Every structure is written in structure tokens, then in C-alpha cells.
Amino acid sequence: MTRESPTENEQPSRRLARELRGQITAGDLAPGDKLPSERALAAEHGVARNTAREAVRLLADEGLVTAEHGRGVFVRGKNRLMRFGQRRYARTLRRETGLSPYRAEVEAQGRTPRVECTSITRITPAPEIAERLGIDPEAETVVRRENWYYADEEPMQVGVTYSPWHIVEGTPVADSAKMGKGSLYARFEEQGYAITSIREEVTARMPTPSEVAGLAIPDGVPVLDVTHTGYDEHGRPFEVTVFVMRADFNALDYRMSVED
Template sequence: MTALPSGLLGTLDPTSDRAVFRQIADHLREAIDKGRFAEGAKLPSESELVEHFGVSRMTVRNALALLQSEGLASSEHGKGVFVRPRPPVRRLASNRFARRHREQGKSAFIVEADEAGSRPEVDNLQVKEERPSTDISTRLGAPRRVLARRRRYLLDGRPVEFATSYLPLDIARDTPIAQPNPGPGGIYARLEELGHTLDHFDEEIRARMPSPQEVKTLQLASGVPVFHLIRTAFDTKGRAVEVCDTVMASDAYILNYHLPAN
């Protein structure tokens, strides 16, 4: 059997109180982070790791399983364990809702997909009137009924996020916003055409582990967390005109913010 290249992986520390399989996972994780194993690259086989570290096969399997649970690697039956791809989309918070994009007929998701060089898709679209949750109602100024627009977003066929937009019925009912396809520029372009010129957006973001349904909807690998983002859009009169509740696959995005220092 061919030995692994010198310097590719470190050696175990026999004086450490850290479990051996975790030490092996640490070395593999460091090699991935430093680019010694590129995205999509195959990691050393179980036999190679057994020989390199001088441990049992079960110890190596536990180390590889740990990396998979963290979302860093994925196993392909009969082929081996591979480095999972890293975030393809840089989500630019200061740019994605710029009015110039709406004027060009582009929604925020299309803008991001274009910058990433990816093919955008939307599926699982549902539009219906419903009673909002207490949280959504409070954010929108306590309407009793809202228009809810649910959809899933994909890049190059891979699900990356799903979102639900909630809009007051007195704004959205019997308008293009209530149609499955609201037209170029999306619902924000339609809101401005209806006289609700957008002034600013407030966003709240937290990271958490996904629910079983979210794992299924986004086809998440084991151990991959999600970003849960709630955005409220306000018009120039200070009215909240939309709340968007979004769940994003954390391994599909880099969240990028431009924060002025003045």
C-alpha cells in the first residue's frame, strides 16, 4: 500500500486526553481547511488512514463519520468519502435589494445567482390567503388575514433556501402579487408600482439545526445547520408591507455585509 505524502496529515499525540478518532478528524479537518484536499476531492481510504495513524479501522470510521456529521464530507457507497463543496453564493446584504435591480426586472435571488454564475429556479410555489401567526401579525401591524407566498429556491438544481412572504391583504389582494408569477422584479417591484416605495429592510438572522422537514425540503446532509432569516420591508411612510421568513442551507451561502463606520 502506498503511504500518504509526507506533511499531508499530522501524527497522533499519545499524551493528549482527546479521543484518538477526534484527533484524526482534527487532522483531516485541518487538511481540508488548508486546501490540501480540494472541494470534491476524495479523502484517504480507510486502509490508508489505518496505516498512517496505526489505529483500528473502527477508529478511522468514527473519525470519518464525525466529519460527515459536521457537513464537511460525504460518503458515496463503494467509492469513498469526499470533501463536500463549499458555499457557492455570496449574499451581499448591502446590494441585493438595490432598486436598480428591480428596474432591470431582476429579483434579489436572480441577482445572487447571476453573480455566482449559477442557474436559478423556483419551485413548490404556493400562494394563498391565511391567518398569520402572532409573530407575523405583530410585525405587520396586526392584520387578521395575510397573503402568504411560499416557494423554494434552487441553484443549478440544488435546493438552497425556502421562503414565505406575508403581505397585508389590503395591499396584495387582487393585484399581480397574488399571482404565482408577479412579474419582472418580483413582489418588491409590484409593491412600488402600487405606491409603496420601499425605504428600508430590517433583518434578523440566527443559526440553528434544521427540523426533519427542513432537512427533507433542502436535501441537507447530516450535521448541516441552517440560517433562519426574518426580514421586514418598510415603505417610506414607515409601514411594514412584507415579512419574509426564510430558511437557508448554511453550506450554500456566505453572508456578506458592508457596514459604514460613520
Template sequence: MASIPPGVLGALDPTSDRAAFRQIADQLREAIDKGRFKEGAKLPSESELVEHYGKTRMTVRNALGILQGEGLTVHEHGRGVFVRPRPPVKRLASDRFARRHRDQGKAAFVVEAEAAGSRPEVDSLEVREERSTPDISARLGSARKVLARRRRYLLDGKPVETAVSYLPLDIARNTPIAEPNPGPGGIYARLEELGHELDHFEEEVRARMPAPDEVKTLRLASGVPVIHLVRTAYDTDGRAVEVCDTVMSADAYVLAYQLPAS
């Protein structure tokens, strides 16, 4: 049987009132946080951990279950337990919707992906007219029907985000915005071509645990929360021209903001 390298994991504290399986989970978590087990690396097997700690297989299994529940590890049947890769994407709130990107024909997600050195994709695209919900209607100024653009975003083939854009029909109907591919720069470039020069965006951000359908769509590991962001775009006349309801895998994003001090 292979042994765990010295110094990677310590010994349990028999005087602690913390249960053995929680102590084991603490040590494994610390080893992951400190890079002793890199992203994608295989953790010691149950047998190796049983031998190292002198505890039962069930104790070890409970410890591994804690890490999986926290989204730190993933169990691959027949192969073992691995440290879950968590590639961060840095979202620059003060920059990602800058007009210069639209002028270059780049939508915000493409800008974010390129900054992270990743390959962006969009799938599960659906565009249709539908009745607005009370919340979306209030944000758009009592629009009863909207054009909804639903899509899922992937980075290097992995789902990281879903988004639904809602636009007033009097703006979007029978325009390139209603097409699956609205063209270079995305829908914001088309809105400005239609005379709705963008003035500012308002965002509401909260963290929560995902709904079952979100777990499936984003292929979330157990214990991984989501970031729920609702953004409203306003033109220079003060009209709300789009509401974007976005759900992001929390372990794939870092939200970075520059805030004025005066």
C-alpha cells in the same frame, strides 16, 4: 492496496490524552481545510486509513463519522466518503434590494445567483390566502389575514433556501402579487407600482440546527446548520408591507454587510 501520499496525513501522538479517533478526525479535517482534499474529492478508504494509522476499522469509522456529523463529508454507498462541496453565495445586504435591480426586472435572488455565477431556479411555489400567526400579525401591524407566497430556491439544481413572504391582503389581493409569477422585478417591483415605494428593510438573523422537514426540503447533510432570517419591508409611509421568513443552508451562504461608521 493503494497508499496515502506522503505528507497528506501525519501520525498519531501516542502521548496525547485525545482519543485516537478524534486525532484521526483532526488530521482529516485539517487536510480538508488546507485543500489537500479538494471539494468533491474522495477520502482514503477505511482500509487505507486502518493501514496508515494502525488502528481498528471501528476507530477509523468513528473518525469519519465525526466529519460527516460536521457536514464536511458525505458518504456515498458503494463508492466511499467524499469532501462535501460547499459553494458560497455572497449576499450583499446593502445592494441586493437596490431599486436599480428592480428597474432591470431582477429579483434579489437572481441578483445573488448571477454574482455567484450560478443558475437560479424557483420551485415548490405556492400562493394562497391564510390566517396570520401572532408574530407575523404583529410585524405587519395586526393584519389578521395575509397573502402567503411560499417557494424553494435552487442554485444549479441544488436546494439552498426556502422563503415565505407574508403581505397584507388589502395590498396584495387581486393584484399580480397574488399570481405565481408576479412579473419582472418580483413582488417588490409590484408593491412600488401599487404606490408603496420602499423605504427600508429590517432583518433579524440567527443560526440554528434545522428541523426534520427543513433537512428534507433543503437536502442538508448531517451536521449542517441553517441561517434563519426574517426580513420586514417598509414603505415611505412607515407601513410594513411584507414580512419574509427565510431559511437558508448555512454552508451555501456568506452574509456580507457594509455598515456605516458614523
């Protein structure tokens, strides 16, 4: 599969990257190990520092190493993945643990979860949101609720939930002071909107500069972009949540039957 033999006329930066990659995959450089400094690599291999730097950049783009300013370049470990699927919304999970699915998943990994609602505003929905909520964006406003999800104080995900104003007006969903414990979906259920079916549209992309800053995303790590729509027992959509997750820490796990 992966061809790792030297090519003729191979460029110095590629050659150096290939050598380092080999040491990483062979285990000579283990996760957490520090690579030689760019200056040392340059001297040892008889290239300019910028060339050694380019080699390191290639590895960073592949997600194999992470550079830390002033400290060095380190081999990235395999990260524990948090897996989220439709069980995220299961009622039994909420009833048995009293925990939101995010908290349950993080605690299961022995880490400390924290969820912070950073803003609740009332806005005119973007067309994509209004379309999924089945409302007229010019006639109805929505409540926009931004949640940040941390594990051991490291940011993992951002979720922005949109819900029609007429559904959440006066409820805890629209007022952080009244949210209480447990899942957002418990609050929806109390308002008569029990989540019964969902749609999840998944894609991946590189993070925007503000996402890099907000989620502290290292180089070479993409994000999963999940647009989730929740439907009640009558098939009516009542909330859309756009999740942005670090792809190196998060995965999705769906199990479903195949319809005829």
C-alpha cells in the same frame, strides 16, 4: 489558534479524525478527493469500523467532509458564497437589470437561477408575523407565499412571504398566474408600496428534518434564518419574509451608516 498536537490518552476516533483533518488542511487531501473507505481506515489504523466511522462523523460535523451513500466520503470544497444585503431591495437593481436580486446574484456567478412559487394561501398569521406586520392576528388574514430558490437546480433558499390581505387582495402578489417577470418588490411597488426601509433579524440554527430533506442539506451545515420586514415610505410594514438559507452557500452583506 487550533491545537493539533496529539494529547496523551487521546481516543482512537479523535486521533484518527485529527490525522485526517491534518491531511485535509495540509492539502494532501484536496477538495473533491475521496477518503479511504471506513473499512480501509479501520484496518489501516487497527480500530473497529464503528470507530473509524465515528472519526468520519466528527469531520462531517465540522463541515470538512461529506459522506455519499454507496460512493464514499469526500473532502468538501470551499463553496462559492452568494452574498445578499440591502442592495437586494434597491430600486436601481430592479430597473436596470429587470431581474430579481436573487437571479442577478446567481447569474453573476455563472450559474443558472430558478425561482419557483410553490404555494399561495390565505391564512391566519402566527403571532410573530402579525406583530411585525402591525396587525391583529384575530382580525385580519394574510397571504402566505412560499418561494423556492435554486441555482443549477440545487436548492439554495426558501422564502415565505406574508402580507396583509387588504394590501395584496386581487393583485399579482396573491395570484401566481399574474406574477409576471421581475422582483416581487416591483409588484408591491406597483400597488403603491415602495420598499423604503427594511429590518432584518438574523440568526442561525441547525436545519429541521424537513429542511434537510427539502433543501438537500449535508450533515454539519447550519442554516441562516432571516426574518425580513419591509416598510414603505411612511414606515408602515407591508410584508414579512422568512428566509431559510443553506449557510455554506449563502452570506449576508450589509453596509449602513451608524446613527447618532
